Amino acid sequence: MFVMKPEYSCIIAEDHPRCRNTLIQYATKLGLRVVDTPGSGNALIDAVFKFMPDLIITDILLDRMDGITACKHIQRQGFAPPVIIVSRSTEPRHYSAGFELNSIDYINLPIPYDRFAKAVAKAKHRIEQHKTLSLLQQDAQNYIQVKHKYRTVNVAEKSIVFVEKVDKRRFEIHLTDGTIMETSTNLERIQDRCSEWIMTPHRSYLANIKHIETVIPDPIIQGNYLIVYPHINQNIPLTRRNYDHFLRLVHKLKITEAF
Structure with a gap:
């Protein structure tokens, strides 16, 4: 069955069960619909093009392919949903890579709920801005x-x-x-x-x-x-x-x- 729904959907890419469960709990509490939870960068790419989510929440240190590389690959294919990075890594190169992705936020573990909530609110605002721009572009009716x-x-x-x-x-x-x-x-x-x-x-x-x-x-x-x-x-x-x-x-x- 194919269903187009108006709520915000997200994919959570995280290979640590405890952190993944926390993110699912937080995301659900904030009104997000979690459509998949891949544990590797390759699986993240596959999931994104299967579900076309409104938002990606990803760790960097995933199996096989890291989250940054996966998100760059997704953006090169022409799809660029907002990204929230949640990671244990404090390496400057990872912060820099997150900035290059134009990510909403880079949150270090353990996850502070208030900061995560603010990042999700900012992501929702960006999604709505894109939708409004799209509607304005469509006003030139055919x-x-x-x-x-x-x-x-x-x-x-x-x-x-x-x-x-x-x-x-x-x-x-x-x-x-x-x-x-x-x-x-x-x-x-x-x-x-x-x-x-x-x-x-x-x-x-x-x-x-x-x-x-x-x-x-x-x-x-x-x-x-x-x-x-x-x-x-x-x-x-x-x-x-x-x-x-x-x-x-x-x-x-x-x-x-x-x-």
């Missing part, structure tokens, strides 16, 4: 032209939830305000005029990635999925052929919204 009642009208792409093919010459555009606009403009032409965030989940539909909250396995057709729209009480099919493309777009969207 309007698309479609035929509606024998005339051409402009529709804001961001207001499109999904488009359904009703028959050969009739299509319905479902909008965020709950209205349904009938058009004779076919799916191919609509998609050509939209950004990449309007994808084809099934040959009879278009779906706006930005409005998808939940995807579940299709209970009838094995290997296929359903895009669930609970607020309008409707599901649309997502075929196994298009599922990987859907995941790539979601991954890319999270990277885009991180800046």
Whole structure:
């Protein structure tokens, strides 16, 4: 099941059980959702690109690959969530490396809760700043032209939830305000005029990635999925052929919204 949730998610990379448990306890108390707790730098990289967290909390002295090297690798791939470093190391080179990462804070063990809480609050503020900037950049709306009642009208792409093919010459555009606009403009032409965030989940539909909250396995057709729209009480099919493309777009969207 794929679910997009609004709360802040984090990964805690720590190979010492006692310290890891403390960090999990503190993070949970501060409203973070811990999605994974890798113990090595390699596992941290894998976890980040699997869960795309809002925040990384990492030790430096991890197994196989250190936390600093892992975070640099992640940033080189274009994904840069805030980082809080928690470590026993007091070496100047590690402090310097943490500064180069633009980390929120470098906290030495044992972990003072008040300082950790302040670092998390600062991280949340940075996340919100990035989201606000992303929304401002999106204000330059992409309007698309479609035929509606024998005339051409402009529709804001961001207001499109999904488009359904009703028959050969009739299509319905479902909008965020709950209205349904009938058009004779076919799916191919609509998609050509939209950004990449309007994808084809099934040959009879278009779906706006930005409005998808939940995807579940299709209970009838094995290997296929359903895009669930609970607020309008409707599901649309997502075929196994298009599922990987859907995941790539979601991954890319999270990277885009991180800046």
